[in-house]
Amino acid sequence: MLLTMRDDEELGRITLAQVAEKAGVSISTVSKVLNGRQDVAAPTRVKVERLLETHAYRRTTRAAREAPLIELVFHELDSNWAMELIRGVENVAKAHQASVVLTESGTRHAPGPEWIEGVLQRRPLGVVLVFSALPAEVKQQLHSRAIPFVIIDPAGDPDPDVPSVGSANWSGGVAATRHLIESGHRRIGIITGPDDMLCSLARLDGYRSAMSMAGLETDPALVQYGDFHVEGGYDRAMKLLALPERPTAVFAGSDLQALGTLEAARVSGLRVPHDLSVVGYDDVPVARWSSPALTTVHQPLRQMAEEAVHMLLRLRAQELVTTRLELATSLIVRKSTAPPPE
Amino acid sequence: MLLTMRDDEELGRITLAQVAEKAGVSISTVSKVLNGRQDVAAPTRVKVERLLETHAYRRTTRAAREAPLIELVFHELDSNWAMELIRGVENVAKAHQASVVLTESGTRHAPGPEWIEGVLQRRPLGVVLVFSALPAEVKQQLHSRAIPFVIIDPAGDPDPDVPSVGSANWSGGVAATRHLIESGHRRIGIITGPDDMLCSLARLDGYRSAMSMAGLETDPALVQYGDFHVEGGYDRAMKLLALPERPTAVFAGSDLQALGTLEAARVSGLRVPHDLSVVGYDDVPVARWSSPALTTVHQPLRQMAEEAVHMLLRLRAQELVTTRLELATSLIVRKSTAPPPE
Numbered sequence: 001m002l003l004t005m006r007d008d009e010e011l012g013r014i015t016l017a018q019v020a021e022k023a024g025v026s027i028s029t030v031s032k033v034l035n036g037r038q039d040v041a042a043p044t045r046v047k048v049e050r051l052l053e054t055h056a057y058r059r060t061t062r063a064a065r066e067a068p069l070i071e072l073v074f075h076e077l078d079s080n081w082a083m084e085l086i087r088g089v090e091n092v093a094k095a096h097q098a099s100v101v102l103t104e105s106g107t108r109h110a111p112g113p114e115w116i117e118g119v120l121q122r123r124p125l126g127v128v129l130v131f132s133a134l135p136a137e138v139k140q141q142l143h144s145r146a147i148p149f150v151i152i153d154p155a156g157d158p159d160p161d162v163p164s165v166g167s168a169n170w171s172g173g174v175a176a177t178r179h180l181i182e183s184g185h186r187r188i189g190i191i192t193g194p195d196d197m198l199c200s201l202a203r204l205d206g207y208r209s210a211m212s213m214a215g216l217e218t219d220p221a222l223v224q225y226g227d228f229h230v231e232g233g234y235d236r237a238m239k240l241l242a243l244p245e246r247p248t249a250v251f252a253g254s255d256l257q258a259l260g261t262l263e264a265a266r267v268s269g270l271r272v273p274h275d276l277s278v279v280g281y282d283d284v285p286v287a288r289w290s291s292p293a294l295t296t297v298h299q300p301l302r303q304m305a306e307e308a309v310h311m312l313l314r315l316r317a318q319e320l321v322t323t324r325l326e327l328a329t330s331l332i333v334r335k336s337t338a339p340p341p342e
Numbered sequence: 343m344l345l346t347m348r349d350d351e352e353l354g355r356i357t358l359a360q361v362a363e364k365a366g367v368s369i370s371t372v373s374k375v376l377n378g379r380q381d382v383a384a385p386t387r388v389k390v391e392r393l394l395e396t397h398a399y400r401r402t403t404r405a406a407r408e409a410p411l412i413e414l415v416f417h418e419l420d421s422n423w424a425m426e427l428i429r430g431v432e433n434v435a436k437a438h439q440a441s442v443v444l445t446e447s448g449t450r451h452a453p454g455p456e457w458i459e460g461v462l463q464r465r466p467l468g469v470v471l472v473f474s475a476l477p478a479e480v481k482q483q484l485h486s487r488a489i490p491f492v493i494i495d496p497a498g499d500p501d502p503d504v505p506s507v508g509s510a511n512w513s514g515g516v517a518a519t520r521h522l523i524e525s526g527h528r529r530i531g532i533i534t535g536p537d538d539m540l541c542s543l544a545r546l547d548g549y550r551s552a553m554s555m556a557g558l559e560t561d562p563a564l565v566q567y568g569d570f571h572v573e574g575g576y577d578r579a580m581k582l583l584a585l586p587e588r589p590t591a592v593f594a595g596s597d598l599q600a601l602g603t604l605e606a607a608r609v610s611g612l613r614v615p616h617d618l619s620v621v622g623y624d625d626v627p628v629a630r631w632s633s634p635a636l637t638t639v640h641q642p643l644r645q646m647a648e649e650a651v652h653m654l655l656r657l658r659a660q661e662l663v664t665t666r667l668e669l670a671t672s673l674i675v676r677k678s679t680a681p682p683p684e
Contacts, residue, residue, distance in 0.1 A: 036409075067378075067463040069443070077429050080627075086428075087419050090446050099460055101411070102444045104432050118441055121409040230631045256631065263633040285422075286628050289572045289598065291605040 019051045034145060036120025052144045068098040069124040070309060073111055075131055077104045080256060080284045081301050085130055085152060088305025096313065098125055116141055126312035128152060128305070133159060148315035150308045163315060163323035165308045169199045172297040172329035173206020173251075176279045179295070179331055180249045181214045184339040185277060189222040189240040189247035191233055191257050200225065200253070203281065207251060222247055226257050233260025241268050241276075248340035249277035255287045258294050258336070273338035283332055292335035300327050361393045376487060378462025394486045410440040411466040412651060415453055417473055419446045422598060422626045423643050427472055427494060430647025438655065440467055458483055468654035470494060470647070475501060490657035492650045505657060505665035507650045511541045514639040514671035515548020515593075518621045521637070521673055522591045523556045526681040527619060531564040531582040531589035533575055533599050542567065542595070545623065549593055564589055568599050575602025583610050583618075590682035591619035597629045600636050600678070615680035625674055634677035642669050 016034075020027045025044055032040050033048040040048075070093045074082055086102070093100050101122065105111035116138050119127065127142065127149040134142075134149065139162075142149055151164040180188050190207045193200030204223065211218050221243055224236035233252055240247055241264055252258035258280030262272055270276045272292055280287050280296035287294040304327055311325065358376075362369045367386055374382050375390040382390075412435045416424055428444070435442050443464065447453035458480050461469065469484065469491040476484075476491065481504075484491055493506040522530050532549045535542030546565065553560050563585055566578035575594055582589055583606055594600035600622035604614055612618045614634055622629050622638035629636040646669055653667065 067460040072444075077425060077432065083419060083425055086444065087446070090419065090444065094446070097456060099464075100444050102414075102428065102432065102442050104429070104436070114439060118409040122441075259631045259633065263635075266633045286631065289601045289628065291601065291608045291633065293605075 014051070019048060022051050023047050034120075035123070036117050038117065049141070052140075068096070069101050069122055070098050070312070071101050071103065071119055071122070071124045071127040073103045073105055073115070073127065073129045075105050080286065081282065082130070084284065084301035085305040088302035089128055089309055091302070092306050092309035092313075096125075096309075119147070120145060123147070126150070126309075126316060128308045128312065134162070146316075148312050150311045150315070152304055152308045163311055165304045165311065165325045165327070167299050167304060167327045168329045169202035170206040170209075172281060172299070173203035174210045175206075175329065175331040176203075176251045176281065176297050177207045177210035178214075179333065179337065180251065180277060180279060181210065181216070183249075183277065183337060185247075185249040186216060186340075187219075187222065187245065187247045187249075188216075189224070189237075189250040190253065191224045191226045191236040191240070191250065191261070192253045193226060193228045195225045203253060226253060228254045228256060230256045230260040230263075233257025234264050235260070237261040237264035238268075241265070241270070247276075249279070249337070251279045251281075253281050255280035255282045255284050255294060255296055257281075258296065259286065259290055262290060262336070273336050275341055277337040277340070279337060287332075288334070290336075295334045295337040296332050298330045298332050300329070303327060356393070361390060364393050365389050376462075377465070378459050380459070391483070410438070411443050411464055412440050412654070413443050413445065413461055413464070413466045413469040415445045415447055415457070415469065415471045417447050422628065423624065424472070426626065426643035427647040430644035431470055431651055433644070434648050434651035434655075438467075438651075461489070462487060465489070468492070468651075468658060470650045470654065476504070488658075490654050492653045492657070494646055494650045505653055507646045507653065507667045507669070509641050509646060509669045510671045511544035512548040512551075514623060514641070515545035516552045517548075517671065517673040518545075518593045518623065518639050519549045519552035520556075521675065521679065522593065522619060522621060523552065523558070525591075525619065525679060527589075527591040528558060528682075529561075529564070529587065529589045529591070530558075531566070531579075531592040532595065533566045533568045533578040533582070533592065533603070534595045535568060535570045537567045545595060568595060570596045570598060572598045572602040572605075575599025576606050577602070579603035579606035580610075583607070583612070589618075591621070591679070593621045593623075595623050597622035597624045597626050597632075597636060597638055599623075600638065601628065601632055604632060604678070615678050617683055619679040619682070621679060629674075630676070632678075637676045637679040638674050640672045640674050642671070645669060 016027050016030050020030045025048065029040060029044065030048055033045050070089065072089050089100055103111055103115055124147060126147060129149060130152045151162050153164050153166050177188060190204060192204040208218050222240065224239060226232040226236045233256060237250060237260060240250060250261050252261045258278050261278050265272050265276050272278055280294040283296045283298035287296045307325055358369050358372050362372045367390065371382060371386065372390055375387050412431065414431050431442055443466065445453055445457055462483065466489060468489060471491060472494045493504050495506050495508050519530060532546060534546040550560050564582065566581060568574040568578045575598060579592060579602060582592060592603050594603045600620050603620050607614050607618050614620055622636040625638045625640035629638045649667055649669065
């Protein structure tokens with residue numbers, strides 16, 4: 001193991017020998033802890049971890065790996081986004097002869113302790129987390145091993161101290177709504193996401209601004225909060241279509257909610273786009289396959305994943321300054337929108 | 343490194359020392375080759391590989407890994423199946439404290455040479471390949487390192503000497519067709535997959551047998567070969583709907599082809615299921631989300647992936663005898679089928 005040890009404790013830095021001395025263990029034990037080995041008693045490990053943390057120990061160089069890995073962590077894999085993101089990470093990893101280790105954490109609140117142990121043993125080039133947070137302890141563990149991490153956060157709500165890649169949700173909301181206004185719609189419903197997610201609020205604000213810029217009022221009855229899923233979209237669309245004065249167009253906030261809206265139109269005997277226009281959000285593959293194909297806001301998921309890996313590699317090379325990257329969204333017009341019925 | 347060396351060359355087996363002697367290199371060089379290390383000159387590596395192969399060297403035990411890996415290889419990740427399979431592999435891997443390394447080979451004809459080098463260095467518990475073949479050389483490399491592999495092959499066309507998991511395509515074709523016949527349909531079109539894939543032929547044969555068992559003739563004009571994609575399904579469905587005597591139902595051979603068929607019905611002014619019944623195949627998530635939701639044949643993709651990992655672990659433990667597992671398919675009735683119009 002190659003370690004460059006610096007003797008600059010005055011700057012809060014500490015050498016392995018100093019950690020070993022303070023912890024009352026051997027240097028080899030400290031080294032085992034650093035490498036995530038399990039043959040160290042838990043109390044010793046905790047003691048050493050704390051010293052590394054307190055003194056902000058940073059491994060400054062390391063042995064080159066022959067089979068480099070990039071860790072990719074999802075909180076859930078059934079998201080319709082997951083495949084696009086996986087492909088983006090795979091693309092860039094492959095170009096750098098790295099392989100991708102995929103983990104589903106099962107929770108938005110960071111992967112479990114076995115995960116971090118495995119990561120410390122595998123010593124990856126870096127970690128990409130999708131839409132998930134990391135507890136301070138885990139951040140410090142990665143930091144002290146010089147393993148960089150980046151969060152891909154389409155919801156636009158990352159921790160401020162964490163490098164992240166997102167996309168322009170507010171602009172997407174404006175573009176979707178403007179397209180409907182320019183097609184002649186005046187009564188436009190919106191189904192946004194959960195009210196505790198920044199991306200939902202940004203898209204809704206984009207909708208409101210576009211309405212207001214066109215001199216249109218926003219009827220509160222036309223605003224629904226959904227859950228980004230098909231069934232939720234169906235329920236909210238049924239509510240909108242049951243209004244005494246129903247909207248002639250719905251900005252559905254996600255492609256899955258747009259699919260639910262298509263089904264709500266079908267069971268209500270409305271033809272899309274003749275009787276009702278529908279705009280999705282995300283541009284996942286299913287948006288092209290629905291009947292009719294969805295007009296939607298393209299979120300460049302694959303490119304976001306690619307940028308996240310580039311960011312990792314630049315963090316490793318200590319080249320990176322910017323730690324929040326926001327990619328542009330764009331409107332894709334397909335067949336689910338048309339002028340309102342006469 | 344723990345290696346049990348056997349001295350039973352008469353049985354075609356050979357020890358590392360014997361390989362080293364024959365190759366004129368040190369035992370440590372042979373060991374480096376076995377572990378996929380790159381600091382061995384290529385001609386030496388090839389010579390040692392050949393000797394290992396010729397003498398059918400098998401590593402019979404190994405050091406326990408602290409962070410075990412399972413390799414999962416897809417030929418392409420944009421398949422609609424991929425996510426279900428990934429989740430199945432993740433489920434079982436997680437239960438065994440293993441992580442999953444994901445690779446997209448980009449070709450049906452096995453991953454490239456960098457891949458096998460990486461695998462030999464990572465020393466995974468085993469390799470799961472989706473719908474892909476392995477050249478004899480790679481099989482032998484894995485075999486000599488005692489790294490088991492299993493192919494998940496929904497197309498039902500695996501190499502006979504390779505452990506594999508598939509599903510019952512013929513029975514699925516019978517079930518889909520029978521459901522339409524029992525709903526009262528007599529003129530039933532089929533869009534199957536490519537004519538060089540066994541799964542397409544098995545589903546088509548299932549359709550023909552169900553028709554014949556019901557005393558119905560199969561009009562060759564009602565049989566179309568597709569490509570399993572949405573656009574292909576659309577094109578073939580347009581042909582079926584343009585027939586002088588059009589079918590009242592279409593067994594679309596895959597969910598994506600069924601989506602194309604829904605779109606063909608829409609642009610032809612036909613309502614599904616009132617004017618036209620449609621049955622898919624696979625039961626990928628989008629089948630639930632289409633409008634109307636698809637009646638389809640459930641292929642237990644996640645379970646197939648889970649079984650593939652179980653099979654790997656049993657191969658490692660040398661418990662396994664059966665090497666071809668075929669899981670049952672089942673019909674899921676949703677909203678895209680109904681009796682034919684009067």
